[in-house]
Amino acid sequence: MSLNRSELRSWLMLMTGVQSLLDALDRQLRDDAGISHDDYRILGSLYRSPNRVKRMRDLAREMSYSPSRLTHAATRLESHGWVSRSKSNSDGRGVEVHLTDLGVAKAREASEGHLELVRQLVFDTQDPDQLDAAVVALARIGEAAETSRA
Amino acid sequence: MSLNRSELRSWLMLMTGVQSLLDALDRQLRDDAGISHDDYRILGSLYRSPNRVKRMRDLAREMSYSPSRLTHAATRLESHGWVSRSKSNSDGRGVEVHLTDLGVAKAREASEGHLELVRQLVFDTQDPDQLDAAVVALARIGEAAETSRA
DNA sequence: ACAATATCGTTGAAAGTTCAAGTATTCCGG
DNA sequence: CCGGAATACTTGAACTTTCAACGATATTGT
Numbered sequence: 429m430s431l432n433r434s435e436l437r438s439w440l441m442l443m444t445g446v447q448s449l450l451d452a453l454d455r456q457l458r459d460d461a462g463i464s465h466d467d468y469r470i471l472g473s474l475y476r477s478p479n480r481v482k483r484m485r486d487l488a489r490e491m492s493y494s495p496s497r498l499t500h501a502a503t504r505l506e507s508h509g510w511v512s513r514s515k516s517n518s519d520g521r522g523v524e525v526h527l528t529d530l531g532v533a534k535a536r537e538a539s540e541g542h543l544e545l546v547r548q549l550v551f552d553t554q555d556p557d558q559l560d561a562a563v564v565a566l567a568r569i570g571e572a573a574e575t576s577r578a
Numbered sequence: 579m580s581l582n583r584s585e586l587r588s589w590l591m592l593m594t595g596v597q598s599l600l601d602a603l604d605r606q607l608r609d610d611a612g613i614s615h616d617d618y619r620i621l622g623s624l625y626r627s628p629n630r631v632k633r634m635r636d637l638a639r640e641m642s643y644s645p646s647r648l649t650h651a652a653t654r655l656e657s658h659g660w661v662s663r664s665k666s667n668s669d670g671r672g673v674e675v676h677l678t679d680l681g682v683a684k685a686r687e688a689s690e691g692h693l694e695l696v697r698q699l700v701f702d703t704q705d706p707d708q709l710d711a712a713v714v715a716l717a718r719i720g721e722a723a724e725t726s727r728a
Numbered sequence: 729a730c731a732a733t734a735t736c737g738t739t740g741a742a743a744g745t746t747c748a749a750g751t752a753t754t755c756c757g758g
Numbered sequence: 759c760c761g762g763a764a765t766a767c768t769t770g771a772a773c774t775t776t777c778a779a780c781g782a783t784a785t786t787g788t
Contacts, residue, residue, distance in 0.1 A: 430693035431701070438713045439696055445713075445720030446596055451642045452723035464774095485736065492601045497775060499738055504774085521736040521783045543580035546589055549726065551581070553718045561708060562715035563588045563595075568703045570595030573602035576699065614744090635766065647745060649768055654744085671753045671766040 449549065456545050461538035466491075468542065470501060471510060471535040474527035483516060484523045510534050599699065606695045611688035616641075618692065620651060621660060621685040624677035633666060634673045660684050 431439060454465040461468075473490055474480050482490075488498040502525055505511045510531035516522030527535070551559065581589065604615040611618075623640055624630050632640075638648040652675055655661040660681035666672030677685070701709065 430690070430697050435697075435701055438709060439700065441713050441717050442700070445716030445718075445723075446600070447642060448720035448723040449716075450596070452726055455727065466774095483736090488737095492597060494776070495737055496739085496777075500774070500776095503738095516736095519736080519784075523737065540580070545726070547580050547585075549719050549722045550589065550592070551585060553722050554715055558711060558715050559588060561711040563591050565704055565708050565712035566595030566599075567591050568595075569699050570598035572699045572703050573595075573598040576602055576695070577605065616744095633766090638767095644746070645767060646747075646769085650744070650746095653768095666766095669754075669766080673767065 452549065453542070453545065457538060457542055460541045461534075463534070463538055467501065467505060468535075468538055470505065471527065471531055471538070474511065474525065475532065475535045477527075480527040480532070481524050483519075484513075484525060487525060505531070508534075602699065603692070603695065607688060607692055610691045611684075613684070613688055617651065617655060618685075618688055620655065621677065621681055621688070624661070624675065625682065625685045627677075630677040630682070631674050634663075634675060637675060655681070658684075 450465070457463050457465050457468050463471075469491065470487070473487060474482055484495070484498055484502070487493075488495055491498070493501070502511060502513060506513060508530075510528060512526045512528055513523050514526065516524050554562070600615070607613050607615050607618050613621075619641065620637070623637060624632055634645070634648055634652070637643075638645055641648070643651070652661060652663060656663065658680075660678060662676045662678055663673050664676065666674050704712070
Protein backbone atom coordinates (compact mmCIF):
# COMPACT_ATOMS: atom_id res chain seq x y z
CA MET A 429 0.00 0.00 0.00
CA SER A 430 1.36 3.28 -1.08
CA LEU A 431 -0.33 5.63 1.40
CA ASN A 432 -0.42 5.51 5.16
CA ARG A 433 -3.54 5.80 7.26
CA SER A 434 -3.52 9.54 7.63
CA GLU A 435 -2.66 10.20 4.01
CA LEU A 436 -5.49 7.95 2.95
CA ARG A 437 -7.89 9.87 5.13
CA SER A 438 -6.78 13.19 3.69
CA TRP A 439 -7.10 11.81 0.21
CA LEU A 440 -10.64 10.56 0.81
CA MET A 441 -11.67 13.89 2.28
CA LEU A 442 -10.26 15.71 -0.69
CA MET A 443 -12.07 13.52 -3.18
CA THR A 444 -15.34 13.66 -1.28
CA GLY A 445 -15.24 17.43 -1.30
CA VAL A 446 -14.38 17.58 -4.97
CA GLN A 447 -17.23 15.22 -5.81
CA SER A 448 -19.76 17.17 -3.81
CA LEU A 449 -18.65 20.40 -5.42
CA LEU A 450 -18.91 19.07 -8.96
CA ASP A 451 -22.27 17.47 -8.27
CA ALA A 452 -23.68 20.70 -6.86
CA LEU A 453 -22.45 22.73 -9.82
CA ASP A 454 -23.88 20.31 -12.34
CA ARG A 455 -27.20 20.10 -10.60
CA GLN A 456 -27.60 23.86 -10.35
CA LEU A 457 -26.87 24.38 -14.03
CA ARG A 458 -29.21 21.59 -15.13
CA ASP A 459 -32.02 22.75 -12.89
CA ASP A 460 -31.73 26.47 -13.53
CA ALA A 461 -30.37 26.71 -17.06
CA GLY A 462 -31.02 23.29 -18.56
CA ILE A 463 -27.39 22.72 -19.49
CA SER A 464 -24.75 20.33 -18.19
CA HIS A 465 -21.66 21.64 -16.47
CA ASP A 466 -19.55 20.18 -19.28
CA ASP A 467 -21.48 21.97 -22.00
CA TYR A 468 -21.36 25.13 -19.94
CA ARG A 469 -17.59 24.87 -19.77
CA ILE A 470 -17.42 24.66 -23.54
CA LEU A 471 -19.49 27.80 -23.94
CA GLY A 472 -17.35 29.47 -21.28
CA SER A 473 -14.13 28.60 -22.99
CA LEU A 474 -15.34 30.01 -26.30
CA TYR A 475 -16.72 33.04 -24.53
CA ARG A 476 -13.31 33.90 -23.10
CA SER A 477 -11.50 33.25 -26.35
CA PRO A 478 -10.49 36.17 -28.60
CA ASN A 479 -13.19 36.46 -31.26
CA ARG A 480 -15.11 33.66 -29.55
CA VAL A 481 -13.61 31.13 -31.89
CA LYS A 482 -11.44 28.13 -31.30
CA ARG A 483 -10.17 25.22 -33.27
CA MET A 484 -11.65 21.88 -32.40
CA ARG A 485 -8.24 20.53 -31.62
CA ASP A 486 -7.41 23.25 -29.13
CA LEU A 487 -10.79 23.12 -27.51
CA ALA A 488 -10.55 19.36 -27.18
CA ARG A 489 -7.16 19.58 -25.52
CA GLU A 490 -8.30 22.30 -23.17
CA MET A 491 -11.32 20.28 -22.13
CA SER A 492 -9.43 16.98 -22.07
CA TYR A 493 -11.97 15.66 -24.56
CA SER A 494 -11.40 13.01 -27.16
CA PRO A 495 -11.85 14.34 -30.71
CA SER A 496 -14.92 12.22 -31.04
CA ARG A 497 -16.48 13.50 -27.88
CA LEU A 498 -15.98 17.07 -28.95
CA THR A 499 -17.51 16.41 -32.35
CA HIS A 500 -20.61 14.98 -30.72
CA ALA A 501 -20.76 17.82 -28.22
CA ALA A 502 -20.37 20.40 -30.99
CA THR A 503 -23.17 18.76 -32.95
CA ARG A 504 -25.39 18.97 -29.92
CA LEU A 505 -24.52 22.61 -29.16
CA GLU A 506 -24.95 23.44 -32.82
CA SER A 507 -28.44 21.96 -32.77
CA HIS A 508 -29.29 24.45 -30.04
CA GLY A 509 -27.89 27.23 -32.17
CA TRP A 510 -25.25 28.11 -29.60
CA VAL A 511 -22.21 27.41 -31.76
CA SER A 512 -21.42 27.07 -35.45
CA ARG A 513 -18.61 25.26 -37.22
CA SER A 514 -16.62 26.17 -40.32
CA LYS A 515 -13.50 24.91 -42.03
CA SER A 516 -10.28 26.56 -41.01
CA ASN A 517 -8.65 28.33 -43.93
CA SER A 518 -5.15 28.15 -42.54
CA ASP A 519 -5.32 24.38 -42.17
CA GLY A 520 -7.51 22.42 -44.53
CA ARG A 521 -7.98 19.66 -41.98
CA GLY A 522 -9.06 22.00 -39.26
CA VAL A 523 -12.48 23.11 -38.10
CA GLU A 524 -13.27 26.22 -36.13
CA VAL A 525 -16.05 26.43 -33.59
CA HIS A 526 -17.67 29.80 -33.21
CA LEU A 527 -19.86 30.93 -30.35
CA THR A 528 -23.02 32.47 -31.84
CA ASP A 529 -24.86 35.45 -30.43
CA LEU A 530 -27.40 33.05 -29.07
CA GLY A 531 -24.56 31.14 -27.47
CA VAL A 532 -23.22 34.31 -25.88
CA ALA A 533 -26.64 35.03 -24.47
CA LYS A 534 -27.00 31.50 -23.17
CA ALA A 535 -23.58 31.60 -21.52
CA ARG A 536 -24.37 34.88 -19.82
CA GLU A 537 -27.76 33.71 -18.68
CA ALA A 538 -26.41 30.46 -17.27
CA SER A 539 -23.46 32.15 -15.60
CA GLU A 540 -25.60 34.22 -13.29
CA GLY A 541 -26.88 31.50 -11.06
CA HIS A 542 -23.72 29.52 -11.54
CA LEU A 543 -21.35 32.21 -10.33
CA GLU A 544 -23.74 32.93 -7.53
CA LEU A 545 -23.37 29.36 -6.34
CA VAL A 546 -19.62 29.44 -6.79
CA ARG A 547 -19.45 32.48 -4.57
CA GLN A 548 -21.60 30.79 -1.99
CA LEU A 549 -19.69 27.51 -1.96
CA VAL A 550 -16.16 28.66 -2.53
CA PHE A 551 -15.61 32.27 -1.63
CA ASP A 552 -18.04 32.60 1.23
CA THR A 553 -16.61 29.58 3.01
CA GLN A 554 -12.94 30.58 2.94
CA ASP A 555 -10.59 33.30 3.99
CA PRO A 556 -8.75 34.66 0.97
CA ASP A 557 -5.49 33.20 2.27
CA GLN A 558 -6.91 29.76 2.73
CA LEU A 559 -8.43 29.86 -0.69
CA ASP A 560 -5.20 30.96 -2.30
CA ALA A 561 -3.43 28.08 -0.62
CA ALA A 562 -5.99 25.65 -1.96
CA VAL A 563 -5.78 27.12 -5.44
CA VAL A 564 -2.01 26.87 -5.48
CA ALA A 565 -2.15 23.31 -4.22
CA LEU A 566 -4.68 22.26 -6.82
CA ALA A 567 -2.72 24.01 -9.55
CA ARG A 568 0.37 22.04 -8.61
CA ILE A 569 -1.57 18.81 -8.52
CA GLY A 570 -3.17 19.57 -11.87
CA GLU A 571 0.17 20.37 -13.40
CA ALA A 572 1.61 17.10 -12.17
CA ALA A 573 -1.42 15.33 -13.61
CA GLU A 574 -0.86 16.90 -17.01
CA THR A 575 2.80 16.02 -16.91
CA SER A 576 2.07 12.45 -15.90
CA ARG A 577 0.44 11.69 -19.20
CA ALA A 578 3.27 12.90 -21.38
CA MET B 579 -21.48 39.35 -12.45
CA SER B 580 -20.98 37.76 -9.14
CA LEU B 581 -17.21 37.36 -9.06
CA ASN B 582 -14.48 39.88 -9.66
CA ARG B 583 -11.54 39.42 -11.97
CA SER B 584 -9.19 37.90 -9.46
CA GLU B 585 -11.81 35.63 -7.97
CA LEU B 586 -12.69 34.40 -11.42
CA ARG B 587 -9.07 33.61 -12.11
CA SER B 588 -8.73 31.65 -8.88
CA TRP B 589 -11.88 29.78 -9.63
CA LEU B 590 -10.73 28.81 -13.10
CA MET B 591 -7.39 27.63 -11.79
CA LEU B 592 -9.11 25.55 -9.18
CA MET B 593 -11.42 23.89 -11.67
CA THR B 594 -8.66 23.28 -14.18
CA GLY B 595 -6.60 21.53 -11.54
CA VAL B 596 -9.53 19.45 -10.38
CA GLN B 597 -10.34 18.42 -13.94
CA SER B 598 -6.78 17.42 -14.71
CA LEU B 599 -6.59 15.40 -11.54
CA LEU B 600 -9.79 13.50 -12.19
CA ASP B 601 -8.84 12.85 -15.79
CA ALA B 602 -5.45 11.48 -14.81
CA LEU B 603 -6.96 9.18 -12.20
CA ASP B 604 -9.55 7.82 -14.57
CA ARG B 605 -7.07 7.25 -17.34
CA GLN B 606 -4.63 5.40 -15.12
CA LEU B 607 -7.31 3.07 -13.79
CA ARG B 608 -8.71 2.34 -17.24
CA ASP B 609 -5.30 1.75 -18.77
CA ASP B 610 -3.79 -0.31 -15.98
CA ALA B 611 -6.76 -2.04 -14.39
CA GLY B 612 -9.51 -1.82 -17.00
CA ILE B 613 -11.95 -0.15 -14.64
CA SER B 614 -13.41 3.33 -14.48
CA HIS B 615 -12.70 5.61 -11.56
CA ASP B 616 -16.40 5.57 -10.69
CA ASP B 617 -16.58 1.79 -10.55
CA TYR B 618 -13.37 1.75 -8.57
CA ARG B 619 -14.92 4.07 -6.03
CA ILE B 620 -17.85 1.69 -5.61
CA LEU B 621 -15.53 -1.22 -4.95
CA GLY B 622 -13.55 0.98 -2.58
CA SER B 623 -16.59 2.01 -0.64
CA LEU B 624 -17.71 -1.58 -0.17
CA TYR B 625 -14.16 -2.59 0.67
CA ARG B 626 -14.04 -0.15 3.55
CA SER B 627 -17.49 -1.05 4.80
CA PRO B 628 -17.91 -3.41 7.80
CA ASN B 629 -18.57 -6.87 6.34
CA ARG B 630 -18.09 -5.43 2.87
CA VAL B 631 -21.83 -4.98 2.48
CA LYS B 632 -23.96 -1.95 1.96
CA ARG B 633 -27.53 -1.19 1.11
CA MET B 634 -28.18 0.17 -2.35
CA ARG B 635 -29.77 3.23 -0.87
CA ASP B 636 -26.80 4.10 1.29
CA LEU B 637 -24.29 3.41 -1.41
CA ALA B 638 -26.25 5.55 -3.84
CA ARG B 639 -26.31 8.46 -1.39
CA GLU B 640 -22.64 8.14 -0.65
CA MET B 641 -21.78 8.14 -4.35
CA SER B 642 -24.34 10.81 -5.23
CA TYR B 643 -25.85 8.32 -7.66
CA SER B 644 -29.45 8.11 -8.76
CA PRO B 645 -31.06 4.80 -7.77
CA SER B 646 -31.21 3.89 -11.43
CA ARG B 647 -27.57 4.57 -12.04
CA LEU B 648 -26.57 2.42 -9.12
CA THR B 649 -28.77 -0.44 -10.30
CA HIS B 650 -27.12 -0.35 -13.71
CA ALA B 651 -23.68 -0.08 -12.15
CA ALA B 652 -24.41 -2.99 -9.79
CA THR B 653 -25.59 -5.10 -12.72
CA ARG B 654 -22.36 -4.36 -14.52
CA LEU B 655 -20.14 -5.11 -11.52
CA GLU B 656 -22.16 -8.24 -10.85
CA SER B 657 -21.53 -9.41 -14.38
CA HIS B 658 -17.81 -9.23 -13.62
CA GLY B 659 -18.37 -11.24 -10.47
CA TRP B 660 -17.06 -8.44 -8.25
CA VAL B 661 -20.31 -7.87 -6.43
CA SER B 662 -23.46 -9.80 -5.52
CA ARG B 663 -26.91 -8.58 -4.51
CA SER B 664 -29.45 -10.01 -2.11
CA LYS B 665 -32.68 -8.88 -0.51
CA SER B 666 -32.34 -7.17 2.83
CA ASN B 667 -34.11 -9.15 5.52
CA SER B 668 -34.67 -6.18 7.77
CA ASP B 669 -36.45 -4.22 5.06
CA GLY B 670 -38.32 -6.11 2.40
CA ARG B 671 -37.85 -3.34 -0.11
CA GLY B 672 -34.12 -3.14 0.40
CA VAL B 673 -31.25 -4.75 -1.47
CA GLU B 674 -27.78 -5.33 -0.13
CA VAL B 675 -24.68 -5.23 -2.28
CA HIS B 676 -21.87 -7.48 -1.21
CA LEU B 677 -18.27 -7.30 -2.35
CA THR B 678 -17.21 -10.79 -3.42
CA ASP B 679 -13.76 -12.30 -2.89
CA LEU B 680 -13.09 -11.64 -6.53
CA GLY B 681 -14.15 -8.04 -5.95
CA VAL B 682 -11.79 -7.72 -3.02
CA ALA B 683 -8.97 -9.02 -5.16
CA LYS B 684 -9.86 -6.63 -7.96
CA ALA B 685 -10.01 -3.66 -5.62
CA ARG B 686 -6.61 -4.51 -4.18
CA GLU B 687 -5.07 -5.06 -7.57
CA ALA B 688 -6.42 -1.80 -8.94
CA SER B 689 -5.47 0.18 -5.87
CA GLU B 690 -1.76 -0.45 -6.29
CA GLY B 691 -1.17 1.66 -9.35
CA HIS B 692 -3.90 4.06 -8.33
CA LEU B 693 -2.46 4.91 -4.94
CA GLU B 694 0.94 5.10 -6.52
CA LEU B 695 -0.34 7.83 -8.81
CA VAL B 696 -2.13 9.60 -5.96
CA ARG B 697 1.12 9.74 -4.07
CA GLN B 698 2.90 11.10 -7.08
CA LEU B 699 0.32 13.74 -7.92
CA VAL B 700 -0.85 14.79 -4.49
CA PHE B 701 1.60 13.97 -1.77
CA ASP B 702 4.83 14.38 -3.66
CA THR B 703 3.86 17.84 -4.89
CA GLN B 704 2.88 19.39 -1.54
CA ASP B 705 4.24 20.09 1.88
CA PRO B 706 2.07 18.41 4.49
CA ASP B 707 0.90 21.80 5.73
CA GLN B 708 -0.14 23.00 2.33
CA LEU B 709 -1.95 19.77 1.70
CA ASP B 710 -3.79 19.96 4.99
CA ALA B 711 -4.89 23.46 4.14
CA ALA B 712 -6.21 22.31 0.79
CA VAL B 713 -7.99 19.36 2.36
CA VAL B 714 -9.67 21.56 4.92
CA ALA B 715 -10.69 24.04 2.27
CA LEU B 716 -12.17 21.37 0.05
CA ALA B 717 -13.94 19.78 2.98
CA ARG B 718 -15.60 23.09 3.77
CA ILE B 719 -16.56 23.61 0.16
CA GLY B 720 -17.92 20.10 -0.06
CA GLU B 721 -19.93 20.55 3.08
CA ALA B 722 -21.44 23.75 1.76
CA ALA B 723 -22.27 21.92 -1.45
CA GLU B 724 -24.09 19.18 0.43
CA THR B 725 -25.97 21.72 2.46
CA SER B 726 -26.95 23.70 -0.61
CA ARG B 727 -29.10 20.91 -1.90
CA ALA B 728 -31.17 20.43 1.20
C1' DA C 729 8.41 15.54 -56.00
C1' DC C 730 6.88 11.45 -53.81
C1' DA C 731 5.71 8.16 -50.56
C1' DA C 732 5.22 7.20 -45.91
C1' DT C 733 3.56 9.03 -41.69
C1' DA C 734 1.16 11.99 -38.68
C1' DT C 735 -2.64 15.06 -37.63
C1' DC C 736 -7.57 16.63 -37.80
C1' DG C 737 -11.96 15.64 -37.61
C1' DT C 738 -16.22 12.61 -38.38
C1' DT C 739 -18.99 8.43 -38.12
C1' DG C 740 -21.55 4.56 -36.24
C1' DA C 741 -21.84 1.02 -32.90
C1' DA C 742 -21.08 -0.36 -28.05
C1' DA C 743 -21.13 1.00 -23.35
C1' DG C 744 -22.71 4.01 -19.74
C1' DT C 745 -25.99 7.59 -17.73
C1' DT C 746 -30.33 9.86 -17.20
C1' DC C 747 -35.18 10.10 -17.19
C1' DA C 748 -39.96 8.60 -16.72
C1' DA C 749 -42.71 4.94 -15.45
C1' DG C 750 -43.71 0.75 -12.86
C1' DT C 751 -43.71 -2.93 -8.91
C1' DA C 752 -43.22 -4.06 -4.23
C1' DT C 753 -42.86 -3.02 0.58
C1' DT C 754 -43.12 -0.06 4.59
C1' DC C 755 -44.88 3.93 7.10
C1' DC C 756 -48.46 6.83 8.84
C1' DG C 757 -52.96 9.18 9.91
C1' DG C 758 -57.32 8.22 11.33
C1' DC D 759 -56.25 -2.17 10.66
C1' DC D 760 -57.04 0.11 6.38
C1' DG D 761 -56.00 3.20 2.62
C1' DG D 762 -52.99 6.71 1.01
C1' DA D 763 -48.34 8.38 0.85
C1' DA D 764 -43.55 7.54 0.97
C1' DT D 765 -39.50 4.66 0.16
C1' DA D 766 -36.59 1.17 -2.34
C1' DC D 767 -35.35 -0.64 -6.33
C1' DT D 768 -35.85 -2.02 -11.35
C1' DT D 769 -36.77 -1.46 -16.23
C1' DG D 770 -36.43 0.26 -20.86
C1' DA D 771 -35.96 4.18 -23.86
C1' DA D 772 -33.50 8.44 -24.87
C1' DC D 773 -29.33 10.64 -24.64
C1' DT D 774 -24.15 10.96 -23.93
C1' DT D 775 -19.55 9.12 -23.99
C1' DT D 776 -16.19 5.88 -25.62
C1' DC D 777 -14.01 3.14 -28.96
C1' DA D 778 -12.42 1.58 -33.40
C1' DA D 779 -12.31 2.57 -38.09
C1' DC D 780 -12.19 5.88 -41.80
C1' DG D 781 -11.51 10.01 -45.25
C1' DA D 782 -9.02 14.09 -45.88
C1' DT D 783 -5.21 17.24 -45.53
C1' DA D 784 -0.54 18.38 -43.88
C1' DT D 785 4.28 17.18 -42.78
C1' DT D 786 8.54 14.66 -43.09
C1' DG D 787 12.34 12.26 -45.05
C1' DT D 788 14.67 10.88 -49.13
